[in-house]
Amino acid sequence: MPIFASVFLALNEAGVPFLVIGGHAVVLHGHLRNTFDLDLLIADSALATARSALNNLGYRTYFETDAFLQLQAPENLPPIDLMIVDDQTFDRIEATANQKMLDGQQIRIPDAIRLIALKLHATRDTARRTTETDWQDIVSLLMVTNRSLEDPELRFIIAQYGGPRALAEINRRIRNS
Amino acid sequence: MEDPEPLPRLTDVSVIRDNSDPLSLPTPREPLREWTEQGITPSVMIAEMETMMRAVQSQPDFEARRLERKTAAKFRY
Numbered sequence: 289m290p291i292f293a294s295v296f297l298a299l300n301e302a303g304v305p306f307l308v309i310g311g312h313a314v315v316l317h318g319h320l321r322n323t324f325d326l327d328l329l330i331a332d333s334a335l336a337t338a339r340s341a342l343n344n345l346g347y348r349t350y351f352e353t354d355a356f357l358q359l360q361a362p363e364n365l366p367p368i369d370l371m372i373v374d375d376q377t378f379d380r381i382e383a384t385a386n387q388k389m390l391d392g393q394q395i396r397i398p399d400a401i402r403l404i405a406l407k408l409h410a411t412r413d414t415a416r417r418t419t420e421t422d423w424q425d426i427v428s429l430l431m432v433t434n435r436s437l438e439d440p441e442l443r444f445i446i447a448q449y450g451g452p453r454a455l456a457e458i459n460r461r462i463r464n465s
Numbered sequence: 466m467e468d469p470e471p472l473p474r475l476t477d478v479s480v481i482r483d484n485s486d487p488l489s490l491p492t493p494r495e496p497l498r499e500w501t502e503q504g505i506t507p508s509v510m511i512a513e514m515e516t517m518m519r520a521v522q523s524q525p526d527f528e529a530r531r532l533e534r535k536t537a538a539k540f541r542y
Binding site for chain 2 (some may be wrong): 405
């Protein structure tokens with residue numbers, strides 16, 4: 289069985305709503321890039337059930353905050369990160385999610401705009417070693433959406449989640465691409 | 466008229482990655498439609514990502530290096 293399918297099946301059987309985010313979501317939106325772990329978005333209220341389901345597969349907690357759970361994988365399963373959000377946030381992102389197939393399983397990913405918001409959020413974490421991949425993802429997702437940077441919703445998302453310099457950074461990267 | 470050049474496939478891994486630093490993964494700039502024209506579909510790419518995961522997972526500092534890439538602040542929408 290492909291390595292991701294076991295994870296999706298376990299979470300579905302446990303009744304855990306989740307969205308695939310990160311590199312896999314970016315690929316499923318049509319931008320080719322690589323990644324080495326599986327990022328899932330889940331709601332606070334589903335965390336305990338998700339943890340239990342994944343523990344049953346052999347996953348062990350490597351690091352944990354209220355924002356994410358980094359799980360060490362058993363052999364033949366992918367490393368997983370659970371990005372934990374409040375229930376209202378999960379519901380709002382889920383409301384516009386897109387259905388895709390991954391490893392033979394039907395999964396959901398945030399639409400491009402919400403995924404851009406998640407990526408912009410990541411660029412603002414000054415503790416992270418690099419945000420280069422996030423910026424490349426943002427520009428690629430913008431190309432996929434075919435939406436103008438003048439689009440009011442997009443401008444709001446960029447300002448809200450990327451901060452005051454994000455729009456200039458995006459423009460610079462688009463000019464140089 | 467000559468036959469066109471054979472299209473690159475994922476067996477030619479040089480198309481998509483550089484193995485010099487497995488945790489510093491390249492992101493091609495081309496949108497997928499161009500890659501799709503070369504026969505590389507999302508499902509093929511996902512399979513390649515699985516292979517990449519298996520390769521880097523055995524590195525002793527793998528989890529620590531993964532942790533460096535995490536965002537500490539909680540996302541709200």
